[in-house]
Amino acid sequence: MIKMTDIIMDGHPILREKAASVKLPASQEEKETLQEMLQFLKNSQDPKIAEKYGLRPGIGLAAPQIGISKRMIAVLVTDDEENVYSYALFNPKILSHSVEQTYLEGGEGCLSVDEDIPGNVPRYARITVTGTDLNGSEVKLRLKGLPAICFQHEIDHLDGIMFYDRIDKKDPFQTYGKPVLR
Ligand SMILES: O=C(O)C[C@@H](Cc1ccccc1)[C@H](O)SCc1ccccc1
Ligand code: NI
Secondary structure (H helix, E strand, O other), X not given: OOOHHHOOOOOOHHHHOOOEOOOOOOOHHHHHHHHHHHHHHHHHOOXXXXXXXXXXXXXXXXXXXXXXXXXXXXXXXXXXXXOEEEEEEEEEEEEEEOOOEEEEOOOOOEOOEOOOOOOOOOEEOEEEEEEEOOOOOEEEEEEEXXXXXXXXXXXXXXXXOOHHHHOOXXXXXXXXXXXXXX
């Protein structure tokens, strides 16, 4: 199982690389890794398991964060209407996005960053994402709210972008449209 000791921390060069596309169909090993990434999120959101293994709750994880520079992400997030988004995708890509922006009220965090970095992170309010799931099927998702922010955070990891790169240095608490409440 993936534990916090498997998470690569900020400063490691792999978090600044552009991850390689996964040649499809994915290998058995790549499928097992992606499945383990989703399982980590489930474990991290289970109070008993998280407590037992000292897991930080996570709603997303990108393969570079476990030392694998491949375009693979897992997302396990609930939106404000209690819809659960549980996805493990190869080669996720933002196909289109709104002009309208948003930001997560209170700022963002990252499993690869221990310290709190204050500031609002501008994100697209709505995105259309595609990718290939563990069964090899193409998935197309239209997202808004926290799921949209989460997918953008994870896809940024595949391009070597950390959330704090996007915080305005001159005015970190600048707002971007209507906030997504935690
Ligand atoms: O480091 C990661 O990629 C996982 C992040 C993803 C994330 C951070 C901020 C906003 C959206 C996604 C972790 O899940 S940080 C923990 C967390 C938990 C609930 C809500 C926001 C952040
Ligand atoms: Ni992160």
